[in-house]
Amino acid sequence: MSQTMKDFLRERNIHEVECVIADMTGIARGKILPKDLFLSEGEMRLPKSVLLNTVNGEQPNNTPYVGATDPDMICMPDLATLRQVPWAAENVALVIHDCQNFDGTPVGLSPRAVLRKVLRMYEDRGWQPVVAPEMEFYLVARSSNPHEPLAPPLGRSGKPESGRQSYSIDAVNDFDPFFLELSTFCKQHDLGVETLIHEAGAGQMEINFTHGEALELADRVFLFKRAVRETALRHGIFATFMAKPMETEPGSAMHIHQSVLDTTSGQNIFSRKDGDASDLFFNYIAGLERYIAPATLLFAPHVNSYRRLSRFMSAPTNVHWGYDNRTCGIRIPNSAPLNRRVENRVPGVDVNPYLAMAATLACGYLGMVEGLKPSAPTSGSAEHVHDQLPRNLEDAIQRLRECKPLSEMLGELFVQAFCEVKELEFATYSRVISSWEREHLMLLV
Numbered sequence: 001m002s003q004t005m006k007d008f009l010r011e012r013n014i015h016e017v018e019c020v021i022a023d024m025t026g027i028a029r030g031k032i033l034p035k036d037l038f039l040s041e042g043e044m045r046l047p048k049s050v051l052l053n054t055v056n057g058e059q060p061n062n063t064p065y066v067g068a069t070d071p072d073m074i075c076m077p078d079l080a081t082l083r084q085v086p087w088a089a090e091n092v093a094l095v096i097h098d099c100q101n102f103d104g105t106p107v108g109l110s111p112r113a114v115l116r117k118v119l120r121m122y123e124d125r126g127w128q129p130v131v132a133p134e135m136e137f138y139l140v141a142r143s144s145n146p147h148e149p150l151a152p153p154l155g156r157s158g159k160p161e162s163g164r165q166s167y168s169i170d171a172v173n174d175f176d177p178f179f180l181e182l183s184t185f186c187k188q189h190d191l192g193v194e195t196l197i198h199e200a201g202a203g204q205m206e207i208n209f210t211h212g213e214a215l216e217l218a219d220r221v222f223l224f225k226r227a228v229r230e231t232a233l234r235h236g237i238f239a240t241f242m243a244k245p246m247e248t249e250p251g252s253a254m255h256i257h258q259s260v261l262d263t264t265s266g267q268n269i270f271s272r273k274d275g276d277a278s279d280l281f282f283n284y285i286a287g288l289e290r291y292i293a294p295a296t297l298l299f300a301p302h303v304n305s306y307r308r309l310s311r312f313m314s315a316p317t318n319v320h321w322g323y324d325n326r327t328c329g330i331r332i333p334n335s336a337p338l339n340r341r342v343e344n345r346v347p348g349v350d351v352n353p354y355l356a357m358a359a360t361l362a363c364g365y366l367g368m369v370e371g372l373k374p375s376a377p378t379s380g381s382a383e384h385v386h387d388q389l390p391r392n393l394e395d396a397i398q399r400l401r402e403c404k405p406l407s408e409m410l411g412e413l414f415v416q417a418f419c420e421v422k423e424l425e426f427a428t429y430s431r432v433i434s435s436w437e438r439e440h441l442m443l444l445v
Contacts, residue, residue, distance in 0.1 A: 005079055009035055009093060012084055018094040019044045021075055022111050022222055024421055025055045025301070026352035030075070030097065044075040044097060051099070051109045052421055055302065056428060060420040065109060065413060073107050074100045081219050086188035087230045096219055108411040111354035115215055118358045118409060121365060127269065128261045129361050130341075132211035133221055136252035136349050137228060138245050139175060139203040140238045147435065150245050152203035153237040160202070172198045172205070175235075182231045189227055191220045200314060201249035211257065214357045221254070221353035243300070243348030244307035251308025251315050252349040256360050257333070259341040260284070271337035284342060285321050286374040287367015288330050288360070292319045292346055294403035296389050297396040297422060298359035299347040303429045306393065308348050311386050316345050318385035322378040329389075332377075346389070355418075362409040370405075393426045 009017070017038040020030040029050050033041070048066040052059050062070060075097035085092040098116075099107035106113040122129055141153040141160070152160040155174030172179065179196060186193040195208040207224070209217060225241055232239035244251040260269050260280070270281035292299070300306060308315045316329035323332045331343040344360045366372075390396035397419045400406065407415045 002079055005077070005082060005095075006039060008082055009039070012091055012093070014084070014091050014093045016090070016092045018085065018092060019075065019077065019097055020094060021046070021051075021097050021099055022352060022354060023051050023053050024109075024111060024352060024355070024418055025053065026111070026222065026225075026354070027053070027055075028222070028226065029053075032092075035093075043077075045072045046075055046099075047071070048073045048099075048107060048109065051107070051111075052417060054421055054425045054428070056425070058424055058428065060417075060424045065417045074102060076100055080216070083189050083223070086185045087227075087234065094223070096222070108414050109417055111352050111358075112215070112218075114410050114414055115218055115354045115358040117411060118362050118365070119214060121409065122260070122361070123263070125369075126263045128263050129214050130211050130259045130261060131214045131217050131357060131361075132209055132257040133217060133353070134206060134208045134253070134255040134257070135221065135224065135241075136199050136204060136206045136254070138201060138240050138242075138249075138252060139178070139205065139232060140240055140245065142236065142238055149247070150240070172196060178231060178235045178237070181234065182228065185227050185231055186224070189223060191224050191227065193224070199250070199252075201246070201252075204249065204252065214361060215354075218353040218357045241349045243302065243305040243350040247307075253308070253315065253345065254347045254349040254351055254353070254356060256344045256347060256356065257341050258344065258360060258364065259339070260364075268338055268340055270340040270342075275337040277340065280368050281340060281342075282374050283368040283370075283372055284364040285330060285332075285367065286372035287364045287370070288342065288344060289319050289321060289367075289374055290372060291363035291366055291403070291406060292329060292344070292360075293389055294399040295359040295363055295406055296346065297393070297400045297419070298355045299344075299351060300390075300393075300396060301352065301355075301422065302350055303393050303426065305348045305350055306391060306396075309346075309389060311383055316382070316389075318382050318388045319346075320378040320382040320385060320388075321374060322382070325378055325382070327382040328378055329382075358410060359406075362406060366405050366409065393422060393429075397422050397426070 014035050017033050020028045023029050049062045077095045077097050081096035083094050085094050099110035139153050140150045192210045194210045197206045199206045228239045262269050272278045318329050320328045321330035322328040324334050329346045347356045390399050401419050
C-alpha cells in the first residue's frame with residue numbers, strides 16, 4: 001500500500017473504504033472494509049464469476065469463462081481513483097480496483113481490463129485517445145410499483161413539468177436544491193463535471209464532462225451515476241439512467257466525443273499541419289461506419305435500449321456521418337483544427353462506460369489500421385434511414401458474435417461471455433407478460 005494512500009486516509013480520518021469493481025452491466029460490486037484491514041490486506045479477493053452477473057442478478061454457466069471451481073481473482077486498488085465519498089454519514093473513502101489473475105495478468109472478463117486492452121493498442125502505435133462524454137438522465141417521482149409508468153417529479157414550484165423544456169433555465173432552477181448538492185458532491189468526488197442543461201424530455205437533464213483520458217473518464221462516469229442516484233434519494237426523488245424510461249418522452253444518450261493525439265508531438269492526428277482534416281480522420285469515421293452496427297450490443301446493452309433507438313425521437317437509427325448533423329449516428333461538430341473530433345451519438349446512457357468507451361475507440365482504431373474510406377457525408381436529414389442498426393437485443397447479440405475484428409480487439413473470451421450474459425437477460429425478459437398483451441390479447445384473440 002503506497003504512502004500516498006496511507007496519508008490520504010489518515011488526513012481525512014477515514015473509517016471505512018469502499019473497494020469496488022464494475023461488472024459487465026456497470027454495477028459496482030465489491031466490499032466495504034475497515035481502514036486498518038484495507039491497509040493491512042493491500043488487495044481484495046472476489047470470485048471471478050461476480051463479473052458475469054446479469055442486471056437482474058442471474059448468471060449463465062460460468063465454467064467456460066472462469067473454470068469449474070469458481071475461483072477467486074485478486075483486485076488491486078488503483079491509487080488514481082481514490083476519493084472520499086461525500087454523501088456518506090461518516091468519513092468513507094472509495095477506490096476502484098483492477099482485476100488480476102494470480103499470475104498478475106489482467107482478468108479479460110473485467111470491463112476495465114477490456115478498455116485497458118484497447119488503450120494499449122493505441123499506445124503501441126503512439127496514439128492517445130481523448131474523449132468527452134455527454135450524459136442525459138431523468139429525474140422522476142418516487143414510485144415503488146414497477147407496473148406504473150414513471151412520472152416527472154415535483155420541483156420547488158410544487159408542479160410537475162407538463163411539456164418540453166429544452167434548454168430552459170427556469171426548469172433547471174426548479175430543482176436548484178438537488179443540483180446545488182450534486183454540484184458540491186461532484187466537486188468533492190473529483191468528477192470534473194462541466195456543464196448542466198435541461199434536455200428535451202420532462203425532467204430530463206444533461207451533464208457534460210471535461211475532456212480527458214478514456215480510462216479516467218470511464219471511471220468518472222461510473223462514479224457519477226452513483227452520485228446522481230444518491231443525491232436524488234436525499235431529495236425525495238429518483239434519478240434513472242434507463243435509455244427510455246417514459247414511452248412518450250425522448251430517450252437518454254451518452255454521446256461520446258473523441259479525438260486522438262500523437263503521444264510524441266501532442267498534436268491532434270485528425271488534423272494536418274495546414275489545418276485540413278487528415279487521412280486518419282476519415283479512416284476513423286469509416287471505422288465507426290463499418291463497426292458501430294456489430295458493436296451495438298455494447299452501446300445498447302439492454303432490452304429497453306432499443307426503445308430509444310427509434311426514428312424521430314432524437315436518437316439515431318443509422319451510421320451515416322455528417323458535419324454538425326444531429327440526425328446522423330456519427331456527427332462532426334464544428335471546431336478548430338486543434339479540436340477536430342468525432343461524436344458517436346449511438347450509445348445510450350444505460351451503457352457500461354468502460355465497454356462503451358472501449359467499443360467506440362475500437363471501431364475508430366480498426367478504421368485507421370485497416371485504412372477504411374468513409375462514405376460521402378450526409379448534408380440533409382438522415383431520419384429516414386432506419387435499417388442500419390440492430391433492432392433488438394437478440395439481433396445485436398448475433399451481430400457482435402459474428403464480428404471477428406471486434407472480438408480480437410476486445411477479447412474473444414470476453415465477447416463470448418458478454419453475449420451469453422445478454423442472452424440470459426433476453427430470455428428472462430421474454431418470459432414477462434406485458435400489460436399491452438393483457439390489454440389487447442386477453443379477450444380479443
